Each structure stands twice: as structure tokens, then as C-alpha cells.
Amino acid sequence: MELVHTGRAPTRAVLTAELGVTRATAGAVAAELEALGLIQVDSRPLGSAGAQGRPSHRLGIAPRGPVALAAQVHADGFRAALVGLGGQLVATAPGCMTVPADPAHVIDAVVEAGAELLRESGRRCVGAGLAVPSAVAEPEGTALNPLHVAWPAGAPVHELFTRGLAAAGVTNPVGEPVEGLAGNDVNLAALAEHRHGAGRGSAHLLCVATGHRGVGGALVLDGRLHTGSAGLALEVGHLTVNPEGRPCHCGSRGCLDIEADPLAFLTAAGRDPGPEVSLLQQARELLRDEYADPSVRAASDLLIDRLGLGLAGLVNILNPDRIILGGLHRELLEADPERLRSVVAERSLWGRSGGVPILPCTLDHNSLVGAAELAWQRVLDDPLAALGAV
Amino acid sequence: MELVHTGRAPTRAVLTAELGVTRATAGAVAAELEALGLIQVDSRPLGSAGAQGRPSHRLGIAPRGPVALAAQVHADGFRAALVGLGGQLVATAPGCMTVPADPAHVIDAVVEAGAELLRESGRRCVGAGLAVPSAVAEPEGTALNPLHVAWPAGAPVHELFTRGLAAAGVTNPVGEPVEGLAGNDVNLAALAEHRHGAGRGSAHLLCVATGHRGVGGALVLDGRLHTGSAGLALEVGHLTVNPEGRPCHCGSRGCLDIEADPLAFLTAAGRDPGPEVSLLQQARELLRDEYADPSVRAASDLLIDRLGLGLAGLVNILNPDRIILGGLHRELLEADPERLRSVVAERSLWGRSGGVPILPCTLDHNSLVGAAELAWQRVLDDPLAALGAV
């Protein structure tokens, strides 16, 4: 099931090999998934001609199969979408560009947009996931620090989301109201990149990304998100990366959060951030358009050095086999990949862990796709129970 | 099997409950383990009188069952032991007190001591494990930084240990030569504490300990040691805990490794370390005997603050549900538990993750027991394959 979802089982033959079972068993699994309306077997095409033997049938994703309702709230607004098996974005609602300070209003609005998409599509809904720019405590599902959206700390997003979905009449194929699962946006982006993007095949994937303010991290271990014992792991923003740096609200100084985020970049380049566009967008544009300017280049180098120091600290603690960068960090990596890699290699302890590949994220809307992964998980774990008799 | 090993299955009845199977199945499992000579069923005693119903038989560990050969090398010498099921120390060889600079000599000597114990005991050997004070790269099994024992970096301990065992004629019950598994001592101590000590029941266990120099860390996730993608995770010694601190060989300054180890404590207390006993022992004695001395008390407070800063950083990244401290850190915790707990709580981001319990380690020779865990693991995973037909 995971194999089909992550695209590692294009045919029954490779499914057999990947599962390590007999062809009979793999065939039965495929038949069950087809009966549940998740996949569709195409006898026709499989590009690879010239191969000996009977050609495999392609295990395609059912074109009108069930979808997950995915939602995201961030500093610039909110957005809803439908995501099919395999992480395909099936439909997207145009995002709203302002965020009311009342989480209940925002969540009701985004649920309504998602429910409308569901009605239009006529597809079944396997569940719903929401990405928020905040640590989310488990198992309560409360947003601990949703500063970027000006919500009160401890906002019960799981509860609000679930209630909103029930009010909008969203039900799963078995007819129960769906649970509104919520997660941190960077965590969910990491999950999406692991399953469908630059993190595929990694066993110890570390993701680090800026939002509009601050720095977030996530770790995917053996395909599962590592959220710690209470959902609070990978709060990487308060690693010290500049001992002489400015004091941080956390009580320390020179934290990654304030030394390597978009505002730090704009400040280091001597620019005054304007209020009209988001800090992330301003920083991206400055980096893209004025990299030739020595002050911009110097700011980029400075942030790369600080980011590298933070990543090296994480490499020493987590020993990942791959690192993926998002937000402004992705652009910093692309501006000077060699500089970042050499800083990480120099400051991490052992040559081999210093040689960890650092890649930019590759998925559009990876937090949105990751939110859908939360919802899809139940289907992946037990398709029959989640979808029931068709 | 794990349940018996970790003492969570004292009777067939609780084994049934823990496994979530029927009594018939649990009985069959117990019968198999008894046939393999691992456990022994005592019909007689079970302290808990007054209970209704037929009393359970006790599933005891077979008194002459198989053992693992455990070995440890540290700055003060080396030591060999036999460890039975359940982490029982069955026999210990008196440790040698000097360590030759040639790893092959040390390992041959410790293997010989272990083999002698095996001959004396007449028990079967399920495998062999070795604890070394160094990061051990996986899967090669090379010791990357065995500075404390003056070995060359990259010493192939796995290979040397395996070869030594073959030369000593140590074989497993199936008659094959045993593989010499090697691991970092703090990692192995954490594993032992998780299964048999203060870490029992923890799902996200963090251990931090000093050896004689430096600071090591380990993480046990869902019962398995987290060693990262190449065995290099939890190198916690280079977290910054004192921005104004001394420069460290890693290129940064104020690292945990040099700011919170036994030498740092002795220096902070204004004592000149003598060469006769190990730094760890000197620091322990000073802390125990002269805590009333203001300079010792001040040094203790200083180290607790630095350690707390480091632990808080780890809590933010790993979000453990329990922390266990070993080496000098254990004594520092016991000297002033409240101070350490409040520093960690203040400097970790969220109240809940700041409330993580911090406990001293409870096992004697936990690295030795942990080394045996490496060897026992194969039996736990598949008792029949590892022990074969009796």
C-alpha cells in the first residue's frame, strides 16, 4: 500500500519483489486495492519496450479515487486542496490572503473551501489534515506558538478543525465524521518530501526550513515523522549559531531562529523590510535579483555560515543521511551550494557525517501534501477498515 | 521474548495480556522458550498470596541457561563478564588496570578473560558484545575517536574482536564462530538502562553521561538504540553551553565536552588534578567529600548550569520523555536535583517538554550489560534460529 502510494510499485511484478512475497499474494493485494477503488489496472501501456517476457500491467492511481482534504494556514493566508493517492494535487481553492486572529474563523473558512471542493469533485474523502506554522502538541492537537498568525498560544486546532469538518458535513467513506488532524507545517513538508519529493528512499531525513519568521525542523525516521514524546521535537530554532549574537526571547543569544531567518537576511543586507509583502518574499526577491550587490552577497554568505553551523550541530546529534532545505534556506543553498556544504562538513565531527547530501526541497505546496499524508495514513495502515465495503 | 528478557512477563498470564494473544498461544511461546533452555517454569512460589483463582507459575530465567560474553574497555582498564537473560551479571573477571596502546592486544586479552569465564561456567554463549569509549561507525565497526584509550582513530574493533573470539574458539550454540559486536559505551549503557534500569517503559529515552573526559549521549527510541544513519548520532559533546567559554578542538567554543566533564569540574573548583587516579574518580570524590566547601559547591552549581543548558538544547531537539544521567553527571544531579531540573525547564521551550523527568542511572556496569544486549538481540529477534535445536 505504501509502495503504491510512494510510486515504488508501478506493476504487480515489482510489487511482488518489494514486498518479498509470492506473485499470488501480491496479486491478491492489488486486487483488493482495485476493489476498494484506489488503483486501476491498465493492461495497455508500459513504455519500457524491448523487455523480454510477458509485459506487466501498470498499477495506476484510480482517476476518480478517494481524496484527502488538505488545508494550510500561514502568515500570508490560508488555502485548501484535495490530494489523491500518490500525493497528487487534485484541486486547489484560491487561497485567501488575510488571516483573522480568531483561529475558529480561519479554520471554519478553510474547511468550507475544502468542503466545496469535495462537493464539486464528487469524490470520497479519506480524511482531513491541516498544516499550521506552530509546534503542535500531541496528542491534544493544540498549537503552542502560532505567533505568525497571531493566534493565542495553545489554540485547540485539532478540536476546532474536527468540529468544523463535522459542521460542514464532511464524512469518510464509512459514513463517520472525519477527524481533523493537525501538524506543524515543516514537519508535514518533510513527510511529503520523504514520500514524494527529494527525500525518497532516505532512512534518516532531516528537513530545515524558514517560514516568514523563525526556523523550523523535522526528522523522518524510517518513513515515520519523528515528533518526539509530545510532538515537540525538532524545535531547532534555538541552537546557538552566533555566540556574539543578539539576545533571543528564549533567554539565550545568537539563536538560529533570529540569526538565519528572512528578517536576519534583510537586516544583514542593510535593507529595511517593508510591510507590504511578506518577509520571506522580500528576502527571496532580494536574493534572486540583487545577488551581484556586494552587501547582498555578504549577507547571503553570513547566513549560509550560520545555517551551516546549525546544521552541523544537528548532524552531530541526529546523523541524518540526507538534509533537505526549504523556505529561504533553499534559496541560500542554491545561491552557493559549495559554501554551505563545506561549512557543514568542517563543523560536523566525522568526515562521513559531514558528507551528508544537502538538497533543496522539490515539491510545490509540500506542507499541503504533507497535511494530506496525515489523512491518508489511516488508509495506508488498513485500507479495508478505512474504506470499508465499497 | 523481549517481555521475558525485560522482566515484564513474570508469568504466562501476564505474558498473555502483554502479547494480546490467547492463553494457548502464550503457553506455546513459553513452552518453546523452555525447550530452548532459556526459561524455567517454577510451579511453586509466587509471593502474591491472597489472590483468587489458580495461581500462576513463575517464568524464571533458566539457572544454567546461555549467556552473552560482555567486554568493556575504558580509560582505567578493561573488563570481561558473562551476562544471562534478563541482564543478570553471571560472572565477572577482575578488570585489568592498564590499557596497552595497541587495540589488538587489549581486545585479545579481554577476549581471553571472557573465554576463560565461559569455560569455567560451562554455559552456552549466545554472542559477544564490546563497549568502547568512542563513537563506533556502522556498519564497519571502527572506533572513530578512541582518544581516552590512546588508540589510533579508525581502529577496526569489530574486526579485531571477531577475530579474537574466533582465535579463542568461542562458538555459539549452533556451532558457528560468534560475531564480535561493538558499540559506544554510553549508547550501550542507555540500552541497558532502558531494558533493565531507570529507563524501563520509556519510549523516548535520552541518556547523557561523562566518561573520564568528554560527554557522551544516547537515545533509545521505542526500545531500539538510535545510532543515526552511520552510527554517529548523539555526539552531544559539541553543543555550545557557554558562549564565552574556552575554544574547543572542534573549532567552536564553550562546548559541553570541555565545559561539563570531570576535568572542567576539578578546574572550576580550583583543584589540580593528580595523575594517580582517573579524573572521574577524583571529581566524584571531591563532590562527595567536600560539597560543603564553597569552591566545590560553586563548581558544582556552575557545571549543573552548563549541563542544564546542554540538556535543554537536546530536549528542544529530541523531546524525550525521560532523561538519565551517568558518570559525573549522575553525581551532579544527586547533589542538587532541583537546580538542574529548573535550569532545564527554564531553557527548554515548552512547559511540557521542560517537565521531563531527570533520573540518575541505576545499574551497576550498565555499559557491560548493554554490550551483552547487543549479543542477546539476535536471540530476542529469533530464538529458534539463534539457539537451534537443543
Add this chain to the structure above:
DNA sequence: ATGTTTTGTTTACTGTCGGCACAAAGTGAG
């Protein structure tokens, strides 16, 4: 002594998966 409660064992059944034989669908040689 008898009933109750919990534990342990035996027996029959069920469901999953591997092994195997066979059919199907292509390529390549003659």
C-alpha cells in the same frame, strides 16, 4: 464440601501465505 475465579491445556477451526502448476502475453530465431 461446594461453588467461584483464574490459570493452563487440549482440540477443532479458520485464515493467511508459500509452493506449484498452468495459462497468458510478449520477444527472438529460424
Add this chain to the structure above:
DNA sequence: CTCACTTTGTGCCGACAGTAAACAAAACAT
């Protein structure tokens, strides 16, 4: 075009694991 060959897909049978249910055993309560 025919025939061998290779690989994929499917149906059938048997091994095996684990459940369910009935029964036996060993304590306590009355």
C-alpha cells in the same frame, strides 16, 4: 509464420499460526 523462451498473472493445495471453545487444575470463599 511457427516455435522456443522468458516473464507475468492466476488458481489450487497444503503448511502453519493463532483463535475460539471446551475442559482440567489449583487456589480461595462460604
